[in-house]
Amino acid sequence: MIPVISVVGRSNAGKTTVLEGLIPELRSRGYRIAAGKHSNEEAELDTPGKDSWRLARAGADAVVLSTPGKVVVFRPESEPPVAELQRLIGPDFDLFLIEGYKQEKLPRIEVRRGRASEPLATPGELLAVVSDQPSPESVPCFTFGDTGGLADLIEKRFLLGKTQAVGVYVNNKRIPLNPFVQDFIARTVAGMVSALKGVRGKTRMVTIWLKLTN
DSSP: OOOEEEEEESTTSSHHHHHHHHHHHHHHTTOOEEEEEOOSSOOOOSOTTSHHHHHHHTTOSOEEEEOSSOEEEEOOOSOOOHHHHHHHHOSSOSEEEEEOOTTSOOOEEEEEOSTTOOOOSOTTTEEEEEESSOOSSSSOEEOTTOHHHHHHHHIIIIITTOOOOOOEEETTEEEOOOHHHHHHHHHHHHHHHHTSTTOOSOOOOOOOOOOOOO
């Protein structure tokens, strides 16, 4: 599974601004970055009046909007945990940066402004602080302009020397696998896939979807 870092902070503290600087910095170092945002408010992600919006309103259980540059899936369901978002994103990324999800235990970058800003993350979860004031915690503290320093910390802790893991889900629940089993599955599946007709070049990612009827 790709590593996940949560960026948290009070409203208007600058969480999105931090991510806007961090994402291109990490991409310039050759990493593929997935990003997400948690919201407590319902959002209309499709455009009212458009055909895909009309199909959803007609009662479709899922609507897929496909364009030459992207694919969007609209599927009504209860709010998923971060592990489910990791599964949906897939393994073809090096890091998943998500804004919010304070209820889950994730490594956190906390964004603060001003002396009155109270900490949100517990010390054990806190990876770093981005603030315009000194931080009382014994974790690295970066100014809003020190994107490179924050990227250095993330690269050292989560990216350098890391390899992609194997993720197995049964009924949307992730099954823990030890390194030996992960390596066995990866080698077995990669060997089988490489022999299939139509597969060319080095295998980088394999997705298998299995639905049992009995």
